[in-house]
Amino acid sequence: MPELNFCILIGAVLFVSGVVCMATKRNAIGVLMGVELVLNAANLNFVAFARYTALGLDGQILSLFVIVLAAAEAAVALAIALNFYNNHLTIDVDRADDLHG
Amino acid sequence: MNDPIILLSAIIFAPAVGALILSVFNKEAEEGMRVFALITTVVTFVLTLMLWNIFDYQDPQMQLQVSVPWIKAWNINYQLGVDGISLPLVLLTSLISLLAMVASWSITKQVKGYLILFLLLETGMLGVFLALDFFLFYVFWEVMLLPMYFLIGIWGGPRKEYAAIKFFLYTLFGGVLMFIALLMFYFGSAGGEVGSTFDILRLQKIGQGLIPGVEFDGMTQMIAFWLLFVGFAIKVPTIPFHTWLPDAHVEAPTPISMILAGVLLKMGGYGILRIAFPICPQGAQAAAYVLVLIGAASIIYGAFAAMAQTDFKRLVAYSSVSHMGYVILGIAVWKVSDGSTVGSDYWNMGMNGAMFQMIGHGISSAGMFFMVGVIYDRVHHRDLNKFGGLMGLMPLYSGLAVGIFFAGLGLPGLCGFWGEAFTVLSAWNYSPILAIIAAAGVILTAGYILWTIQRVYLGPEYKGPHPEAITPINMREFSVALTLLIFAIAFGIYPESVFGMMRESTTLLVTNLSNTVNSGLEFAGNIIQ
């Protein structure tokens, strides 16, 4: 099933991109985008599996739920980032270094 | 009261109940709390005397056994009992606790907390000696850590924190090793109609190969034995696990030093006698030589170390290391040749000697620490080179102190002698060389004790600070010292009073263990080869 493999490969690339994005972006929004990428990588997988394997409907429903969850999480995360900005006047995550050790 | 479960539980928990009641006392009512705590220890002592009263000297088996399920799923029982090995130690514990409580009048800081912890400590100690379930034993064993830590840590000397944590760490480490052995036994004892068990008596039977279908094989026994031994040896302490002791002693307040030396150290010896040897006879047999070596080395090492000390209390602490070496020596002189025990009577003698040494040392070391405490309370230093002339200044105190130090020296007619003499005499049968090494201890012991006496009590004048504070001992101190001295003399003159109590039990133990090897069980030594 070359199509499946292709989809999964894209998912994998997305996943890696997301992780790299999370780990390299200094901007909190950028980091959150990385998270979204990772989640979407999984979503792509789900959809692909739903199409090509016995996972079927489950996969599609899963991805639907994930989209909703991602939105919720993004909302919360943005709120927190805003809060962070309120306190630090920046959204550079590297400035979040009061807590350590 | 003659119902064993009530009596034994009362003995163990009377101090704890006392502590509970103390916690509602008003903080300011110090004298009242002291008196109450004293009454608690007296009641405990009387209870142990009642136990003594109904104890049958002729019965070697465990007496007054009680067993109430505690955690059924794990087959853990609240199992208590007393035999000739534990009874003397129980009596010693309640006696020393009582005396230490009298000695505690000198504690003036946070009296309430002190008394509560003290009483909790007593509960732990009595529990250890009365428990017959290994799990319960372990619980009591560890329970003592907490009060001890704080008793040293809060009421101790300048380096109290270091000493307290050192004590705690060492003992906890030993406890962890014991814990591993505990699990080994528990899972190893599966099978048979009872299944896995913590019942010490049953574990002993299994270890001795008396229960068909279950056994601890040689390897298990060796590993378990060493785990247990190190755990107990830390408490005893023997070299090289002894360094917590001098620190703990030096920093601990006087009554706690008395308890520590008088009772706590004995728990190590008791553990070896009650658990390590009977449950792992093959492991014990394989390790006997090392044990005897450790015992002999401790004797010499402790004595040398004592000689070099300038701190009075540290000297006494090291003397404990030396004296407890005899305990290990006496317990371990189990000679086996061609697969059978040789001279089990001598081993029996060694065991008895070790037991006696524990009792005798309990009396004499508690006394020595008390005597150090008495003078420390007055002049607030312990530098041996800054004493002298106390014989003239405090004749009564000095007389009693010299008497007690002679007990520590192992003078015949005092309690320190029999343990040393009997363990050493029994050791020749095991190993002449080690026996000679151990016997050399008598010279060194005489050396450091006499030198100490000379530096502290003799001489023309007191050379240290606070000469004005030297006042004759008061009635309270006198009564503690005199009681200890009287016991030292009584045990010294009539050792049978102690031997009679424990003879049947130790004989049974020796017979059982000898049979283990004699019966041709797979001998642990084979595994080494």
Place this chain on the structure above:
Amino acid sequence: MEPDQLKNWLSLLLTIAWLLPLGGFALEIFAGFWSTRLKKTAAYIAVGCIGAGFVCSLTALCSWGMHTGYWAEHDYLTKFFQETPLGGDHAPADGHAADGHHGSEHDAHHDEHSAHGAEHGAHGHEHDESKYPTVFAGRYYQLAEFGSLQLEIGYYIDSLTLVMFTMVTLIATCIHVFAIGYMSDELTEDYVDHFVHVGEGHLHRPGRFYRFFAFLSLFSFSMLGLVIAGNVFMVFIFWELVGICSYLLIGFYTERKSASTAANKAFIVNRVGDFGFLIGLMILWTSFGTFAFSEPSAEKAAENPGLFQMLRDDHGQMTVEIADDGSHQVVLTGPEGTHKTIPYYLLVAAGIGIFCGCVGKSAQFPLQTWLPDAMEGPTPVSALVHSATMVAAGVYLVGRFYPMFTPEVLVTIAYIGAITLFMAATIAVVATDIKRVLAYSTISQLGYMMLSLGVGGWVAGLLHLITHAFFKSLMFLCSGSVIHGCHHEQEMPKMGGLRKKMPITAYTMLIGVIAITGLAIPGTYFGFQFAMSGYHSKDAIVATSLAYWGLNDQHVLLFILPLAGAGITAFYMFRLWFYTFAGEPRDQHIHDHAHESPAVMWVPLVILSFFAIFCAYDGEQGPLWGLLVHSEPAGMDHGFDPAAPGQIAVPGHHHVHEKMSGDATVHDVAGRYALAVAIAGAILAYLFYGARLLNPADVRRQVAGLHEFLVEKWRFDELYDAMFVKPVHVISGWIAALDRVVIDGFLHGTSKAAVDVSTWDRRFDEQVIDGLVNWVGDRTFRVGRSLRFVQTGRLRQYVMFIAGGLFGVLMLVYILTL
């Protein structure tokens, strides 16, 4: 009286005699804390206790004699009044010297009872047993029991015990009485100790009169316990107790550094010996399984034989086998006639070990150094503890334990004794402190006793123990009297001429001196032999050693040294007497203030001098000798043939009485030599110090003078000085130096080494063991701290760690799957 009754009676009496001083001790100690510290109450209690003890002991001795029929057989009283002319050379050739005229009778008994197959114990007297037992053993209470092993506090009563009891209590009584006077300056609230300087003046302290007597009583109790002990372990117990009493008494003046140091030294050096003792005990305990000496009752002996019975048969012989590997094995007879074997060397080691204890206690070479220092104690202590009783305990134990010693051990004992006696005697020659001379003399005399026991002179050695106890305690008390009279001056060069000031002391002392030097008038006049106790005992010793030499050619020194020692003894003892009492005073101040002691002090002197003269009355025919022979180990009368593996013979009585040259027996020959040497020594001393004719100092002063050649005597003086005095001085100086530098040096070195080791030990403890623990703790802590830095607080890093962690876990899975 039935035997059982007698046994109970005797044990009751001796127990009372034994325990009374203990009760006294308790009373006196408490008395001191009550109101009587300024009264003599404590002393009266002590004297009462020990005096009553003496009465009990004497009663016991008499009862024993009467009821066992001993007095009837040996009718000394009748013999005394018959005034039979007796010489020193009548001993029957059959070797039963002790049995005297009744020897043949005895033999008849002996044979008869042997024929009846009576059981024989290990002791020579056992032949009386079937008629009437003379040895009693029993137990007071059990100390401990382990299976077949039993330890108990018991008693063992034979004639030796009784004699020792009587002697100890008698001497102790005298010394207690003496001490009432001697210690009376302690009866004050403000005692000034002139030997201790505190700040600007002397030390002032309350008197401790009661304490002294308490310690004396405790000592008496311990000593009697040692004597009555029924087993060797009990001996060990009381051995330690007398040691500690000695410690307390030497250190009586606790404020004096020298006293407390001497006390420590005494106890520790003794402990060195006891270390050997303990090893001996270990061997015996492990090999024999018992500590009891011997079980007199045949039935009991079959069940629980004593040590002696296990090792030796009725005739004192032990069975030695040669094992397959060529080693020697001793066969022991266990309970119910069972046999087992132990290596011979173990027995030798055990013997040497036990003897080590005796070496320490009796201040033998090389452990003699503590005794002179022990003179720091008050003089009555020196008299009682350090001359008459405690130091003799070593000898007593060798005697008591004699059957356990193999000939190899005995020869060791003999050599140790010989070396000691000679060395100590030479040192005594140069000592100037009056008590030190006596101390060295004591060591020397103890050496004689050891030698005697070692060469097989069992009775002679123990006889000397008794006689020495009397005359030496006498001399010590005399010296005490002198010291008391001269206000605590002990240096002889400051004395002289005291004879006139303190005549009783002087002449009682002279009796002691004559007794110790063994001067006597040969032959018998008016039925008396003009010889004091020391003559008899020393004579017997020298005779035995001569006999020993006769049997063992190579051991010539064992004869030469005691002989020489006899001469030196005479020299230094008379030197002491002359120095102190004769001639003109050297220090007028001291002389002027000197005074005779009060009656409470001189009466004991008189009593003791009576015994110093008469206690060994009639020598080998006398009652004391007879009593001792009664306890002699089996086989001693015949001696022992050379046996494996040492091939050493031990002479019996008959060897001593064999003809040697002409009509003279070995005994006669030795006696003549000894007497001659002693007289020589005495004369020499007189010339130097009594008549002060030969004063080396004078000679030196006049070397350049013309009259020198005119006064030939002085040349002799110089010659003697060069030939004898100087070498003796030099040698004794060397030996003293040896003592001081080498042996003391060794001891100091050892103790220094011990201190070094202990310091090292401590360092090891603190640095290595603690260090290790601390290091581990520190490391863990550091690791913990460094782990902190992983937690950087950087979010991006954290996220990276998710990826890294994922990778890491996958690697872990991969590794674990491999």
Place this chain on the structure above:
Amino acid sequence: MNIETLFNYLKSDLSTSLPAFSPELTICATILALLFARLFNVDRRGSLISPAGITLTGIGVAFVLSVVQLGKFTDSGSDQGSGMFTGLLLFDGFTAFFRVFLLVSIILIVWLTQLSGIPDREDGPDFFILLLGSTLGMMLMASANHMLMLFLAIEMTSVPSYVMVGFLKGRKTASEAALKYVVYGGGAAGVMLYGISLLAGLLGTAHLPEMAAQLAKIANDPALMSGPTLTTLAIAVVMILVGIAFKLSLFPFHFWCPDAFEGASAEVAGFLSVASKAGAFALLVRFCLAMVGEFTEIHATPAAMKQFNLQIGVVLGFVAAITATFGNLAAYSQTNMKRLLAYSTIAHAGYMLMAVSAMMIFLSLGDSNGAKRAIEGLLYYLMVYLVMNLGAFGIVALIRNEIFSEQIADYAQLAKSSPMLAVGMLICLFSLVGIPPTGGFVGKFMIFAAMFDAAEYQPIMYAVFVVGVLNTVFSLFYYLNVLRVMWIVPADESARTAEVPLASRSGAFVAVLSIAVIVTGTIFVAPVQQIAEQVTRLVSS
């Protein structure tokens, strides 16, 4: 499949599912009530109805319902679990137990917040809504039977907790902590989701029981059970575990924990460390059991599958050992009490994970009794952990209210001024070390016993066991250090003192938890253990 069939299908078990789901529904209702309260301003000052009151009422009802449900399970003994909502959730004794457990912990938390006053009247409803929402997620975790629910539950738990960590507005550290938590949590969730997608794709299903069956099928086929399939399987499982490990704060996925704990208030930290952990463990056990398949089929399990499960067990064991050691060592040099407790939490997660590891090893070898003991140990430990850890955090909160500091150094001589708190702290910390006679000891004993027993099958686990046991000694240092400061170290003159008497509401809170710690180690060991045992029996039946 058309909508109607689906609808009927749903309807078919709705009548059974809804009653079974009643506690969660109650919580939902409570959340709604709180929202409405906010809306209608009933929570304002002076009102009779306080948010806490509403919350407690709701929790109380849910608690009663859960207890009744649990009671039914335990009474009937071998009650078979049943699916809820077409098998998305599982309703069995395990579920019921964790509901009760979580509700108890949330009751305690609410009690504590009422004492310490962290949510003021102003934002009380918000706080409690978040709290309840998070709890709802945890309850779902315990009953999740489908990958979807698994992920959903985790997110439901996490999202409110992100907010709670940052709840203290205007505090730099709080906002920082929340940011870190959310980013880290999001990342971990992403990884987990990716893993779920792979696994679901591989097995063709996301329903846990079916996944187990599929897995067994694959495992039976040697051709499939090799190479890429196995690798994918391993990667997928590990990725899912990473998500769970994040919730459990296992090394090396623990980084959020100290920072979040320090930034958050002690109450929230306590909640995260106790309740969230319990839920995550429930989930982990569920997941692991699913991997193994039905207990009854163990003997039919193919060897390769056994090997795979064994491998999971061993990996978990190693992770557990490393986590415990790391947590304990890193705690050494902490100066902030919450941070110290965070590391302590990490270490304890390590201990508890050992039980799961042991369980896997037992299961892979078909020893269901051993596995039961392991779960039993875990449950016991969780119960004890609830009281002792919450006790410690609670005391930290109470002290903070008195002295306005969470620095350990500022605790000097608290024993004198406030013996109540000091004794409570002492008992809780000793229990955390695992010293008798506290519940912590019994819990440790049970877990170590299980581990020891498991090591008999897999000797390498002896190493894990020994490390675990030694960790007890390591941990002593830093716990004792706190006590040392409280009891021994002399206080500065200027130091503020706390005075919390026994006879106060705070005192009662501390006393209840301390006594609970003691009795679970002494006289109530057997009852508590029986609960754990019964629950275990239910889960395994």
